[in-house]
Amino acid sequence: MANSFVEHLGDGSTTNFAVSFPYLKPEHVSVLVDGVDTSFTWTNDATVQISPAPAIDAVVRIQRSSSPDARLVDYQTPAILPEEVLNLDSKQAFYLAQEAVDKTTDIIGRSGLSWDALGYKLTNVGDPEAGTDVITYSFLYNVFRPELTATYDQVLALSSDIITVSDNISTISDAVSLLQGISAEDIGAVVAPSGVTVNHVPQWSTTEGQLKAGLPVGSGPEHLLQLDGDGKLPAISGENLTNVAGAGLSVGTSADNLVQLDQGGKLPAVDGSELLNLPAPGMSLLFETEVTTAVPFVAFTNLPTTYSHLLMVIEDASHDNAAANFTARIAVSNDNGVSYADNAINSSGANGSYGWTGGLIVPGYNQNSGTILGSGDFNLNPLAIGYSLNNAIQWRAVGGINAIRFKFQGGNVDAGRIRLYGY
Numbered sequence: 001m002a003n004s005f006v007e008h009l010g011d012g013s014t015t016n017f018a019v020s021f022p023y024l025k026p027e028h029v030s031v032l033v034d035g036v037d038t039s040f041t042w043t044n045d046a047t048v049q050i051s052p053a054p055a056i057d058a059v060v061r062i063q064r065s066s067s068p069d070a071r072l073v074d075y076q077t078p079a080i081l082p083e084e085v086l087n088l089d090s091k092q093a094f095y096l097a098q099e100a101v102d103k104t105t106d107i108i109g110r111s112g113l114s115w116d117a118l119g120y121k122l123t124n125v126g127d128p129e130a131g132t133d134v135i136t137y138s139f140l141y142n143v144f145r146p147e148l149t150a151t152y153d154q155v156l157a158l159s160s161d162i163i164t165v166s167d168n169i170s171t172i173s174d175a176v177s178l179l180q181g182i183s184a185e186d187i188g189a190v191v192a193p194s195g196v197t198v199n200h201v202p203q204w205s206t207t208e209g210q211l212k213a214g215l216p217v218g219s220g221p222e223h224l225l226q227l228d229g230d231g232k233l234p235a236i237s238g239e240n241l242t243n244v245a246g247a248g249l250s251v252g253t254s255a256d257n258l259v260q261l262d263q264g265g266k267l268p269a270v271d272g273s274e275l276l277n278l279p280a281p282g283m284s285l286l287f288e289t290e291v292t293t294a295v296p297f298v299a300f301t302n303l304p305t306t307y308s309h310l311l312m313v314i315e316d317a318s319h320d321n322a323a324a325n326f327t328a329r330i331a332v333s334n335d336n337g338v339s340y341a342d343n344a345i346n347s348s349g350a351n352g353s354y355g356w357t358g359g360l361i362v363p364g365y366n367q368n369s370g371t372i373l374g375s376g377d378f379n380l381n382p383l384a385i386g387y388s389l390n391n392a393i394q395w396r397a398v399g400g401i402n403a404i405r406f407k408f409q410g411g412n413v414d415a416g417r418i419r420l421y422g423y
Contacts, residue, residue: 002021002102002105002106003021003098003099003101003102004021004063004064004065004095004098004099004102005021005061005062005063005064005102005106006018006019006020006021006061006062006063007059007060007061007062008059008060008062009057009058009059009060010033010053010054010055010056010057010058010059010060011053011056012053012054012055012056013053014053014054015049015050015051015052015053016043016047016048016049017031017047017048017049017050017060017062018046018047019045019046019047019048019062020046021064022095023064023066023095024066024067024072024088024091024092024095025067026042028064028065028066028067029048029062029063029064030062030063030065031048031050031060031061031062031063032059032060032061032063033050033054033058033059033060033061034054034058034059035059035061038050048062064095064099065099066092066095066096066099067092068096068099071089071092072088072089072092073085073088073089073092122134127139127143219234219235219236253268253269282423283311283421283422283423284307284421284422284423285419285420285421286300286303286304286307286420286421286422287300287419287420288417288418288419288420289417289418289419290416290417291317291413291414291415291416291417291418292415293414294319294320294411294412294413294414295412295413295414296407296412296413297405297406297407297413298405298406298407298413298418299337299403299404299405299406300403300404300405300420301333301336301337301402301403302336302402302403303365303401303402303403303404303420303422304422305366305400305402306422307365307422307423308363308364308365308366308423309361309362309363309364309365309422309423310361310362310365310401310404310420310421310422311359311360311361311362311420311421311422311423312330312359312360312362312374312404312406312418312419312420312421313359313418313419313420313421314328314356314357314358314359314406314416314417314418315357315416315417315418315419316355316356316357316415316416316417317355317356317357317406317408317413317415317416317417317418318355318356318413318414318415318416319408319410319411319412319413319414320411320412320414321410321411321412327408327409327410328356328406328407328408328409329406329407329408329409330360330372330374330404330405330406331404331405331407332362332372332395332397332401332403332404332405333397333401333402333403333404333405334397334398334399334400334401334402334403335402335403336402336403337403337405340403340405341395341396341397355415355416356416358374359374360372360373360374361373361374362395362401362404365400365401366400366401367400368396368397368398368399368400369394369395369396369397370394370395371393371394371395372393372394372395374393404420406418
């Protein structure tokens with residue numbers, strides 16, 4: 001039993017705690033709650049009060065420290081030594097001795113070959129470095145546990161691989177057992193389908209345990225072609241090849257000729273005037289719309305920025321309002337079609353009974369401004385003078401054009417094909 005301190009357990013409501021040991025001065029008494037210095041008041045000489053009440057199971061320790069740094073009595077010569085002075089001096093020494101003894105019994109002590117922590121936890125312990133160091137909870141959870149988990153996952157993966165290899169070995173063993181049960185007579189007993197002659201029956205090699213086709217390796221008739229070291233077919237003579245598409249055609253660059261690569265592995269020069277359906281050099285079709293039902297306009301948005309210029313081709317476009325003025329309009333946008341700079345290009349008008357065919361070029365559409373060039377014709381009749389787009393129309397769209405629109409001033413677009421190219 002301790003002589004210089006007493007411990008209580010908090011219950012969440014009790015605030016008064018008994019002081020069961022003697023002391024020389026009230027200031028020699030201190031209170032710790034769960035090891036933390038806590039303020040208190042005296043309600044009487046044997047009771048202290050803590051507010052707020054310590055929590056449930058909190059350890060309330062009331063302890064004494066009888067001025068270990070300074071003596072309470074200083075003897076003088078000559079002096080009168082009354083009983084109170086002698087008692088005070090001896091009590092301080094006695095209390096200090098009690099406190100020292102209590103501290104020795106309140107710390108970790110040896111018990112045989114072990115250290116006894118008296119049921120208390122160890123705190124402020126550093127992470128281990130040597131093999132005989134104590135492992136802290138932090139080291140166990142943050143270092144050892146992830147390594148253990150990774151090792152466990154590797155063991156699981158290795159176990160899965162072992163199971164897979166075991167299954168494969170069982171499959172191979174079954175296949176070998178099956179082949180070992182096949183005799184040469186079984187293989188030789190090949191029944192050919194009606195009308196088919198079997199010239200080479202596969203043979204079973206009992207010495208090598210292999211199934212052989214019985215054909216020689218080579219590039220002649222009834223030979224097996226063997227791939228070379230690069231996994232490619234060997235060179236063969238094409239003279240005996242039959243039923244090959246184009247066989248019997250002459251080599252050359254004229255009609256019905258086979259084109260032969262030159263020594264550099266390239267095609268020979270050919271007359272490009274007879275090549276058909278080739279796209280314009282460097283030009284790509286971005287969008288195409290064929291109008292079969294009346295729409296207010298035809299717009300192309302999200303224009304790619306990887307080209308330098310735009311080409312719009314309009315074929316036989318018409319509108320559904322025969323009485324209205326037939327004025328074609330081209331508009332551009334730099335906010336992807338949210339708003340347009342209308343009337344960017346106009347054509348002269350005609351009524352809706354005619355179609356309009358033409359095209360326009362937008363050079364440098366990725367720039368902040370530029371010019372639109374175009375021309376076209378209404379199909380009034382073969383001899384009429386057509387109506388053309390106004391040439392060299394200026395436009396401005398900060399950041400470049402990312403949407404373009406075709407429409408008519410009167411009525412909807414009810415027919416025609418509009419294509420947009422980038423180049």
